[in-house]
Amino acid sequence: MKTELLSPAGNLEKLKVACHFGADAVYFAGKQFGLRAYAGNFSEEEIKEAFSYLHSIGKKGYVTVNVFSYDEDFPALREHLNSLAVAGADGIIVSDPGVIAFAKKVAPSLELHLSTQANTLNSYAAAFWADMGVKRIVLARELSIDRIKAIRDALDPSVEIECFAHGAMCISYSGRCLLSNYLSGRDNYKGECVQACRWNYVIHEKSRDAREFPIEEDERGAYIMNSHDLKTIDFLGELVKAGVTSFKIEGRMKTAYYVASVTDAYRRALDAASKAPDDYVCRPEWEEELSLCSNRGFTAGFMKGGKGGPDTIAYDDSRSEGGADFIAKVLGYDFTERCVIIEQRNRFRVGDTLELMSPGRDVTVIPVREIVNAEGEKIEDALRVQEMLKIPTEVVASEGDILRRRKE
Structure with missing residues (x-):
C-alpha cells in the first residue's frame, strides 16, 4: 500500500503551501466541529474551493469533525456533513461514536477516519472501530513501533493506519x-x-x-507539564516497515513557513524510507530543516518503547522558537528582468542574506543586493507587509516557494 504524507492546513493559503511542498493530502476543519477553533479554519465556500483545488492536482483532503457533541449540536452537524459530501470530501476525522453513527446515516458517502482522540491502543479496539465502518484509524500517540505493527498485522489490509509523525504533543492521554x-x-x-x-x-x-x-528549574522557571515535540524522521523506515499508511504532521495553528519546511523535510525522508526502508538513513540537512522551524525540542515520544518522563518533558521553557524567519512568499520569476517576484511577510533590507526554499531541493542562498517595489523604485528597507517586490537574482524560483532569513 502506498504511503501518504498528510500535512495540516489551518487556512487555504497553508493548504496550498502544503501541497506545493509535497503533501499527498491535507487535513483541515470547518468553522465548527473541529478541535482547533482558533486555527482560522474554512467557511463552507472555502471548503468547496479547497476540494476543487485539491482534486484538480490529484491530492486529497480530510475534514476534522472530532468534537464530542451534545444533542443540540446534531441539527447543525447534519447540514455540515451534507455540505462536506456535496463538496467531495475524501474523508472526515471523527471521535464521538454518536457522530460516527450519525454520519453513516445522513452522509454515507463520507469515508470515516477515527481521530486519535478515540485513544486506540490495541488491536481489539481497532477491530471494533473497523466493524463500525471506520476506514482509517489514527492511532493514539502512546504506542511503540512494535505495538503499531501488532495492530497493523491484526487488521484486515483494507483498514488503513495513520500515525502522527511530527509536531506538538499533549501532556494528557491523547488530548483527553x-x-x-x-x-x-x-x-x-x-x-x-x-x-x-x-x-x-x-x-x-x-x-x-x-x-x-x-517552581524553578533554572532562571526561566519550570514548565512541569510541557512536552517536547514529536519527531520520527530519524526512524521513518521502521514505521514504514510497521505498516503505517499515512504519516501525519501536527500543526494547523502553525505558520505557512512551518508547514512548508516540515512538509518538505518529511516528503524527502518518506520517499527515501518508502523506497528502501531497511536502508533508510536520515540525512543531516533534513534534521537541520526541522530545527530551523519553531519547536520545543524533540522527543521520540512512546515510539521507541518509552513511557514518558524526563525524556518527553521540556522542563526548561514553554516557548516554541525556530532558527529562521519567514520573509516572503514567491509569486514567480521574471526571466526578462532576471528577478524573483515576492510578497513580503517580514521586514528585510538590502544587505541581508536570504534562503530560497523550493520543493525537493536543498536551500539556495540569495544575497539581497537590490529591492524594487511595484512602482519600479529601488528601496533599502522592505517594511510593508504583503507588498509586492522584486529581488534581482540569477536563482530561478517558482510560485509557491518561500524565502527565509536565518536568525543571528
Whole structure:
C-alpha cells in the first residue's frame, strides 16, 4: 500500500503551501466541529474551493469533525456533513461514536477516519472501530513501533493506519484533558484549548497573604507539564516497515513557513524510507530543516518503547522558537528582468542574506543586493507587509516557494 504524507492546513493559503511542498493530502476543519477553533479554519465556500483545488492536482483532503457533541449540536452537524459530501470530501476525522453513527446515516458517502482522540491502543479496539465502518484509524500517540505493527498485522489490509509523525504533543492521554476548561473556561472538547500545560506555574500557600513560591528549574522557571515535540524522521523506515499508511504532521495553528519546511523535510525522508526502508538513513540537512522551524525540542515520544518522563518533558521553557524567519512568499520569476517576484511577510533590507526554499531541493542562498517595489523604485528597507517586490537574482524560483532569513 502506498504511503501518504498528510500535512495540516489551518487556512487555504497553508493548504496550498502544503501541497506545493509535497503533501499527498491535507487535513483541515470547518468553522465548527473541529478541535482547533482558533486555527482560522474554512467557511463552507472555502471548503468547496479547497476540494476543487485539491482534486484538480490529484491530492486529497480530510475534514476534522472530532468534537464530542451534545444533542443540540446534531441539527447543525447534519447540514455540515451534507455540505462536506456535496463538496467531495475524501474523508472526515471523527471521535464521538454518536457522530460516527450519525454520519453513516445522513452522509454515507463520507469515508470515516477515527481521530486519535478515540485513544486506540490495541488491536481489539481497532477491530471494533473497523466493524463500525471506520476506514482509517489514527492511532493514539502512546504506542511503540512494535505495538503499531501488532495492530497493523491484526487488521484486515483494507483498514488503513495513520500515525502522527511530527509536531506538538499533549501532556494528557491523547488530548483527553480538562485543564483548559477548569483554568480558563475554554472548552478543550470544542476546540478551544488554551494550552494551560504550557504555562509557567508557581505554588501558592493561601495563609501567607497570597505569597507565591516559584517552581524553578533554572532562571526561566519550570514548565512541569510541557512536552517536547514529536519527531520520527530519524526512524521513518521502521514505521514504514510497521505498516503505517499515512504519516501525519501536527500543526494547523502553525505558520505557512512551518508547514512548508516540515512538509518538505518529511516528503524527502518518506520517499527515501518508502523506497528502501531497511536502508533508510536520515540525512543531516533534513534534521537541520526541522530545527530551523519553531519547536520545543524533540522527543521520540512512546515510539521507541518509552513511557514518558524526563525524556518527553521540556522542563526548561514553554516557548516554541525556530532558527529562521519567514520573509516572503514567491509569486514567480521574471526571466526578462532576471528577478524573483515576492510578497513580503517580514521586514528585510538590502544587505541581508536570504534562503530560497523550493520543493525537493536543498536551500539556495540569495544575497539581497537590490529591492524594487511595484512602482519600479529601488528601496533599502522592505517594511510593508504583503507588498509586492522584486529581488534581482540569477536563482530561478517558482510560485509557491518561500524565502527565509536565518536568525543571528
